[in-house]
Amino acid sequence: MPTLTSNQVFANRYRLIRNIGSGGFSEVWLAADQMAGDLEIALKIYAPGQGLDDQAIQIFRDEYKVVFYLNHPNLLKPSHFDINNGRPYLVLPYCASGSVMKMTGKTDEATVAKLLVQIGGALQYLHSQDPPVIHRDIKPENILADISGNYYLSDFGISSKLRRTLTKSMGRNQESSGTTAFMAPELFQAKRQVLPESDIFAFGTMLYELITDELPFGQIGGAMLMNGAEVPDMSDSCSPGLAEIIGKCLNLNPINRTTGTELVKHGKTYLETGKWTAGNQKEKAGRKTMARSDEKNPVMNVDKTLTDSYYGPTDKTQNSILLHQKANTLLKQNLQKEAWKTYFEILDINPDDSEAINKINELKKVFTKQKAKQKWKNTFWIILATISAIILSTIISIIANANS
Numbered sequence: 001m002p003t004l005t006s007n008q009v010f011a012n013r014y015r016l017i018r019n020i021g022s023g024g025f026s027e028v029w030l031a032a033d034q035m036a037g038d039l040e041i042a043l044k045i046y047a048p049g050q051g052l053d054d055q056a057i058q059i060f061r062d063e064y065k066v067v068f069y070l071n072h073p074n075l076l077k078p079s080h081f082d083i084n085n086g087r088p089y090l091v092l093p094y095c096a097s098g099s100v101m102k103m104t105g106k107t108d109e110a111t112v113a114k115l116l117v118q119i120g121g122a123l124q125y126l127h128s129q130d131p132p133v134i135h136r137d138i139k140p141e142n143i144l145a146d147i148s149g150n151y152y153l154s155d156f157g158i159s160s161k162l163r164r165t166l167t168k169s170m171g172r173n174q175e176s177s178g179t180t181a182f183m184a185p186e187l188f189q190a191k192r193q194v195l196p197e198s199d200i201f202a203f204g205t206m207l208y209e210l211i212t213d214e215l216p217f218g219q220i221g222g223a224m225l226m227n228g229a230e231v232p233d234m235s236d237s238c239s240p241g242l243a244e245i246i247g248k249c250l251n252l253n254p255i256n257r258t259t260g261t262e263l264v265k266h267g268k269t270y271l272e273t274g275k276w277t278a279g280n281q282k283e284k285a286g287r288k289t290m291a292r293s294d295e296k297n298p299v300m301n302v303d304k305t306l307t308d309s310y311y312g313p314t315d316k317t318q319n320s321i322l323l324h325q326k327a328n329t330l331l332k333q334n335l336q337k338e339a340w341k342t343y344f345e346i347l348d349i350n351p352d353d354s355e356a357i358n359k360i361n362e363l364k365k366v367f368t369k370q371k372a373k374q375k376w377k378n379t380f381w382i383i384l385a386t387i388s389a390i391i392l393s394t395i396i397s398i399i400a401n402a403n404s
């Protein structure tokens with residue numbers, strides 16, 4: 001039940017028209033902005049009942065500053081932020097076609113391709129920030145569509161600190177950090193790692209659900225993979241190329257997952273050619289899926305030996321895996337100096353890391369070549385400038401002689 005009521009004027013400005021829905025921490029309303037000729041907007045009001053204390057509000061203010069400078073055409077960006085009686089609220093464009101939740105089981109491959117380009121693009125953008133912005137709550141309810149059929153990612157830039165604070169302030173006893181069904185395996189570890197790849201896993205789970213009308217791992221999410229489960233077969237529901245792309249989003253190991261950049265590429269190719277670039281689907285897993293409503297979840301039993309073998313027995317190993325991953329991303333983005341620094345960070349953890357040593361040597365050669373090239377360029381420009389100066393002074397003296 002919503003806390004606020006229709007026709008109520010919120011913050012002396014917004015007339016509430018209809019409650020669109022309620023999340024863990026907020027109510028979303030379709031409202032008319034009376035200051036803007038009754039313009040229809042969506043109003044997202046946090047802690048709508050009791051409001052928040054000053055400390056929690058300060059965290060909100062700080063996070064809004066981060067969101068303010070994020071710009072991508074497929075991010076649903078708030079146009080205004082304010083606080084009313086301790087209740088932080090955001091003014092958002094109203095997405096009249098609602099969330100993709102209603103598309104589950106009815107999504108064709110062209111629509112999936114569009115989602116790959118638009119939402120994959122938004123993820124690519126968030127993950128390329130320094131430090132990367134991790135969404136943490138990718139699910140159908142947070143992907144909204146406008147009447148022109150464009151998709152937008154909402155609720156980005158909410159950190160775990162803010163989630164914890166909201167949980168405490170609202171008197172809830174369990175932190176909501178993503179819906180379990182969409183949570184990647186690494187989030188179930190004792191020392192959990194929240195990675196950009198965790199968003200890719202959730203996105204893959206969502207695409208799986210949109211296509212098959214079922215969740216790949218029921219309500220248990222990525223923890224199933226840690227128990228030895230495989231990605232269920234999708235061959236009855238979509239073409240092998242698409243199944244392979246989704247399978248790669250759902251890989252147990254974050255390093256092997258697809259990136260936002262690759263998702264965009266796959267989507268664009270499909271929209272241009274009507275074919276998926278990914279190859280043939282691997283061997284059928286033939287596992288049964290569990291529907292969203294399945295309440296009979298087996299007791300979650302995360303196999304620790306299995307996770308250790310994937311993530312390494314110590315933090316050290318885990319950190320160096322993540323640093324390798326970071327360095328690879330930096331190299332792909334042509335940020336060689338940053339990658340170079342990252343390889344040295346890896347050597348601080350493990351001075352014998354041969355891959356890091358090789359990469360440093362390769363980069364050394366690249367830098368030497370770049371320096372030599374730059375030296376030649378500088379010499380070329382100096383010679384060119386000297387010749388131009390000589391020619392110019394000759395022309396000037398010829399003109400002066402001709403005049404005298």
Ligand SMILES: Nc1ncnc2c1ncn2[C@@H]1O[C@H](COP(=O)(O)OP(=O)(O)OP(=O)(O)O)[C@@H](O)[C@H]1O
Nearest residue numbers: 020021022023024026028042092093094095099141
């Ligand atoms: N700008 C908007 N336009 C149209 N519908 C919206 C808009 N923003 C949110 N919604 C819808 O309003 C409902 C409530 O959203 P809200 O973000 O509060 O909760 P949630 O995303 O379902 O869960 P949570 O945020 O707790 O993870 C959702 O169904 C969401 O799709």
Ligand SMILES: [Mg+2]
Nearest residue numbers: 023141142155
């Ligand atoms: Mg939401």
